[in-house]
Amino acid sequence: MLLSKILGLFSNDLSIDLGTANTIVLVKGKGIVINEPSVVAVQTGKGGKKKLLAVGHEAKKMLGKTPGNIEAIRPLKEGVIADFEVTEKMIKYFIQKSHSRNSFIRPRIIICIPYGLTQVERKAVKESAMNAGARDVILVEEPKAAAIGAGLPIQDPKGNMVVDIGGGTTEIGVISLGGLVRSKSIRVGGDKFDQAIVDYVKKKFNLLIGDRTAEEVKIEIGTATVPEKEMKMTIKGRDQVTGLLKSLEISSKEVREAISEPLKEIAAAVKEILEIMPPDLASDIVENGIVLTGGGSLIRGLDSYLSKIVKLPVFVSEEPLLAVAKGTGRMLEEIELLQSISLND
Ligand SMILES: Nc1ncnc2c1ncn2[C@@H]1O[C@H](COP(=O)(O)OP(=O)(O)O)[C@@H](O)[C@H]1O
Ligand SMILES: [Mg+2]
Numbered sequence: 650m651l652l653s654k655i656l657g658l659f660s661n662d663l664s665i666d667l668g669t670a671n672t673i674v675l676v677k678g679k680g681i682v683i684n685e686p687s688v689v690a691v692q693t694g695k696g697g698k699k700k701l702l703a704v705g706h707e708a709k710k711m712l713g714k715t716p717g718n719i720e721a722i723r724p725l726k727e728g729v730i731a732d733f734e735v736t737e738k739m740i741k742y743f744i745q746k747s748h749s750r751n752s753f754i755r756p757r758i759i760i761c762i763p764y765g766l767t768q769v770e771r772k773a774v775k776e777s778a779m780n781a782g783a784r785d786v787i788l789v790e791e792p793k794a795a796a797i798g799a800g801l802p803i804q805d806p807k808g809n810m811v812v813d814i815g816g817g818t819t820e821i822g823v824i825s826l827g828g829l830v831r832s833k834s835i836r837v838g839g840d841k842f843d844q845a846i847v848d849y850v851k852k853k854f855n856l857l858i859g860d861r862t863a864e865e866v867k868i869e870i871g872t873a874t875v876p877e878k879e880m881k882m883t884i885k886g887r888d889q890v891t892g893l894l895k896s897l898e899i900s901s902k903e904v905r906e907a908i909s910e911p912l913k914e915i916a917a918a919v920k921e922i923l924e925i926m927p928p929d930l931a932s933d934i935v936e937n938g939i940v941l942t943g944g945g946s947l948i949r950g951l952d953s954y955l956s957k958i959v960k961l962p963v964f965v966s967e968e969p970l971l972a973v974a975k976g977t978g979r980m981l982e983e984i985e986l987l988q989s990i991s992l993n994d
Contacts, residue, residue, distance in 0.1 A: 661748055664759040664981040666794070666974040667740070667774065669725040670816025670839060670944060672705075673974035674747045677981050681974065682747045687816075688712060689739045690721045699734060704742045713859045727836050728763045728818035730770045737777035744781040755784035761794040761977040764820045765834040789980060791973060792822025792832055795942040798976030799966035803827055808930030809937070812919055812955075813973065814945025816840050819915050821922050825930060835918045839945045841911040842867050849907035850886065854897055858886035867948070870901040873912055874950035874957075908948075916958045923959060938962030942972035 662677040667687070674683035685705030692700045702719065703711065711721040724736040748756055758778050762771065771788055778786045792811055793803065801809040803824040813820045816839045823831040846863035850856050862884055870880040880901040888895045919939070926934065938961055941952060946969045956963040966972050 662757045662759075662981055663744065663747055664761070664974070664977040665740075665743065665778075666761045666977050667725070667763075668815055668973065669723070669728055669763060669818060671970070672739070672743055673971065674743055675974060675978040675981065676747060680978075681971075683743055684971075684974075685709075685743075686723075687725055687739065688721055688723050689735050689742075690715070690719060691735060691738075692719050694718075699738075701738050701742065704739055713861060723816075725763065726817055726840065728765045728815075728834065728838075730766065730773060733773050736773065737780070740774065740777040741781040744778060744783070748782065755782050757785045757787070758783040759787045759789060759977055759981055761789045761791055761973055763815070763818055763834070764791045764822075764832065765818060765836075789977060790822075790829060790832075791820050792829060793824060793827075794973045794976035794980070795820070796822065796824050796940070796976065797979055798972035798974065799940045799942050801940060807937075808926070808933035810922075810934045810939045812915075812939055812941050812946075813943040814838055814915065814941065814951075815943045816945070819918065819943075819945065821918055823922065823926065823930060823934070825933075830930060831922050831926060833918055833922055835914065837911050837914045837918075838943070839864070839867070841914075842871065842908045842945070842948070845911055846904060846907045849903070850884065850899065851889065853903070854899075855889040856884070856886040856895060856897065857889055858884055862886065866899060866904060867908070870899075870904055871908060872901050872905050872949045873908075873954035875905075876901060876949060912948075912951075912954065916955055919955060919959055923961075935961060938964055941965045942969045944970045 664675045666673040672687045676682050686709040688708040689704050690702040690708040690711045692702050708721050715721050722735050724732045730736050775786045795813040796803045796811040803809050804827050806826050809824045811822050818838050819835050821833045822829050843860050843863040850858050870882050881898050883896050885896040946965050952963045952965050
């Protein structure tokens with residue numbers, strides 16, 4: 650115990666929010682050192698061996714634009730590990746990039762993972778970090794990290810409800826006394842909004858656009874409820890009939906229509922959790938409301954949209970894209986907090 654305390658003074662312990670869209674790494678005492686897309690570009694050589702070309706921002710620029718033997722991959726796309734080898738490479742890369750080389754002591758690493766990962770996937774994440782030089786790896790559940798990051802008093806004997814809308818998943822959790830009382834993870838998040846926009850534009854305008862364009866449209870003019878002033882944006886794509894490149898205008902009203910299905914799915918999942926809530930915890934939530942975290946919660950009007958459906962107060966946390974990372978970082982600073990809530994596997 651004493652030895653590990655002394656070791657702790659010299660090592661740069663890390664916390665990692667391993668998101669399906671973005672990975673954020675914090676170094677104890679230093680704050681955020683990496684905030685990059687969870688994307689890896691690999692080149693497949695002879696014999697199927699994969700060589701890492703780029704990770705993060707560099708790799709995201711390549712998504713949808715790669716030639717034959719190069720692939721830009723989002724290894725955690727649907728909230729599951731699609732490619733173990735690439736996931737391992739990405740985790741190792743981020744750890745090595747953030748771990749100070751002149752520190753001779755191996756770091757302790759806390760990793761927040763999508764809640765829906767299977768035991769096999771959790772083990773793979775843990776092993777990747779061990780292989781990258783960790784002396785100890787602790788996995789934490791995303792809804793708890795999100796709730797701590799959003800500043801909720803999760804140790805208190807009352808119901809705290811958080812909905813984290815990430816890229817690949819939406820994770821809903823109700824936490825009391827440091828434990829997850831109710832939780833649910835659905836494979837609907839920002840990516841589904843993007844896909845819904847691609848499909849809508851294809852159907853309505855016969856225009857093919859890429860995922861990146863759809864994401865820009867969503868961020869630029871996406872709304873969940875009618876805004877004070879509707880917005881417009883020009884998009885470029887390929888006309889499915891003529892095969893020619895074409896640009897046209899899309900309105901926020903159309904985008905709202907496009908993303909209405911995934912929005913409904915998120916609302917239905919939140920409702921489902923509320924319906925199975927023990928009454929005493931339900932009364933806390935009626936009083937304190939629901940907190941939204943994750944990049945998906947930045948869609949304009951999403952708080953009032955959900956509030957109207959579930960008839961409860963709904964708030965977006967401060968800096969929702971950083972909530973999970975901040976929560977995981979706090980666990981690094983307050984080890985007792987961590988011990989009371991980490992996953993024991
Ligand atoms: N301003 C915004 N409006 C709507 N969606 C956004 C905005 N900013 C980011 N996003 C979306 O948030 C998602 C990423 O959120 P994040 O919490 O980082 O996900 P994850 O934890 O799964 O990595 C992406 O789908 C991205 O398009
Ligand atoms: Mg996340």
